[in-house]
Amino acid sequence: MLRKTKSSPDATSQALGGTPTSHLFSSLAAILALLVLSFTANANDLTTESRIPFLHNIQLHDAQGKVITPPAALTEDGKPQDSRATPYSPAQTCGKCHDYATISQGWHFNAAQGNVKPGRPGEPWIFTDPATHTQIPFSYRGWPGTFKPSDLGISDYDFITNFARHFPGGGVGEPAKIDAADPRMGRMQITGALEIDCLLCHQSTGRYDIDSRFTAVKGQDFRWAPSVGAGLGTFASFRSAGAMADQWKPGRTVTTNLPAIRYNRARFDADNNVTFQVARRAPANNCYYCHTTETSLGDARWHSDTDVHLRAGMLCVDCHRNGLDHMVVRGYDGESKDRSVTDPMVDLRVKMLRRDNAALTDDDAKKLARTQLQSELSQIDTLSCRGCHMSGRLGSPALIHKGMPPIHFEKLSCTACHSGPLPTPDQTIVHTSLAHKLGLPAPARGKETAPIIIEPIFLRGENQLISPYKMVWPSYWAHLKDGKVTPILPAEAAKTGTMPKQPSDDIQRDPYNTKPLAAAQIQSILQSFPENSTNGQTVYIAAGKLFRLEKNQLISEENPAAKPYAWALAHDVRPASQALGARGCADCHSADSQVYFANVVARGPIDATNALSKGIWEMRGDDKKVGSLFAYTFVFRPMLKVIVFGASLIVLAVLIHYGLRGVGAITAVQSRKTPP
């Protein structure tokens, strides 16, 4: 829904600011203000309700809701002056017409709210530190196999400091209240909150500067990042907000002399409006900033065909849709069961219902709204692979699957055959935006660049369907006490001083310090950790194993803490002609099938010889004997077909023979009964 403000209260108050100060005029002004404000309240509900995009030629507002007016190029006495002003606030600017509170319930922002069902496990954030050979998957959603940031001692502020690069703002970036006594959170009084940056997804010009935004958030210039990213101006200070916050301590006064944005005057028209070219249907490239998964690494990128849907002209948001609440459809089967109706959506619907029926009581309207919204959740299921291709939505080709027995659809997800790279004996290493900072300029990332994520691993999901997964193994130094493993964060681990230092002349060749740790090095590092009976024994988790010292000897063993984290993959989707099974049953049903019998070597920052190795069937909980024998039966399948078709032919011939004789006998009897 797009709602247009004819005039804002701020503009009104500014206009009133210039009225004469006499009592009479003051009274008149007050009455006039009330009239205008009442008009404004209605104006906020204006909507275009058209499919034509609305031209967003609007005023910018800062975090206090004030209209931003960059100073004129020249002062009154003709001297040039800087175009400095406070940074624009997406919450105040976009929120004038779009319900920011409702939007902030969206999937991209609500991870830490705690009242949202986590749904199918998805891609985690991965805390990566090559120097200490650490990679820890974590998530606010509490997906099994991930840590929660609080378990790792990562505060919300630390999270946005490290991950705002690919975090669109809102949620933990925008706490309801900033605790000034908290030495971390209190910094936000200076750095500002990281509001939802609407343009990160919705700008349609391709001119959003993600690199500049990254520079801003790296310097903890959270308040300024949206202005810089949108190209409205530049950060007008030599010192970052983060550096200023470094000098602040709880209890101290917060400086009011904060940096400004040096606005690009060319972006403002004569009425002080700025034109934003935005799209409700976000362009795929905007999604790709955070959701790129690249398997064609380095100069092999030109080998990639990308997703068949995008090739057909679709956008990500054609399937991954959302309403005003921005609860983006993730697109997996059964997702509607993992979703619930949010209160802001109920409130919005209540408003609409009562507009159409004034007789509805508030309670009845709420009940009706909730029922309607709950029923609409079933729409989500029509946006999964099956939902779309079985209903023919968007002209999707109907499911044909010639020669594929239906049991496949009861055992496999669509993605098992159609998504991700084709299975190979060593699996494929994949880089993702969130894990490898794709989209931001950095030295070329290689196959060994941490974190090492591989795909496709064919596992059985909660719905018991076999699907392809991405997989990453955690690696970190930790304390083991009473069977519980507690990670040691990189900063603490680095204090041992025994982490192998990369030779300085090797940094240019290998900027990501990918040289694996040898067993002797692990042993030496473990020995260097100070003994502390309170914390327990120091161990190292990597490549599917737990390494510890026993009588000063390094031993390794399987441990639940070392288990990999896996999440289902769905893209890139390959065309039907390149699906598994398109070349015949042997794509999967053969003795060397990678779907059944691939060997998965756990990846991590240690020598592969020390890594855990498991059959993919074992990870899935399958019986290898059954799989092997079943694959072997396909050798005899042609013979079975010959026997059965041959037998059928003979039986058919016998039936036809005696059938014809029977018909002949009937006609003979009839001819005897009928005199010539």
Next chain:
Amino acid sequence: MSLYAKLFYAAMAIAVAFLAFTGIGTFAFGKPPMTHWVLMAHVAVAPLFAIGLTGVALTWSGGTRSSTEPDKIIPAKWCLWLILLCGLIVMLSGVVPMTPVFGTRGEHFLYLTHRYSAIVLTIAVAIQLVFFLRRPK
């Protein structure tokens, strides 16, 4: 009746019993469709059924036209034609899905056809066996 005819019939009857046990048994008492060992065992015995049925078709069908048999076994004769017809449908609906001819809907239709024609076939074989066992010596 020749020894071959008896052997073919025995082979077919044993195969039907086994296939019914694995197939209809899974449908009636287990969790269809068949998988793993049950499916492999089912498919492994299928050729025996095909050969047995073919032999029965070749060696028994002529006898049904003889008028020397007692009237009591006339229903059994008609069962033979039903067995041959259902057997043909069962065989074809079993192997045609292994060829790239039918799509998802066709495959599902064949799967159901296989199931229900197999049930009719089993009943027909059972009836025929009952009649044969009660046949006067």
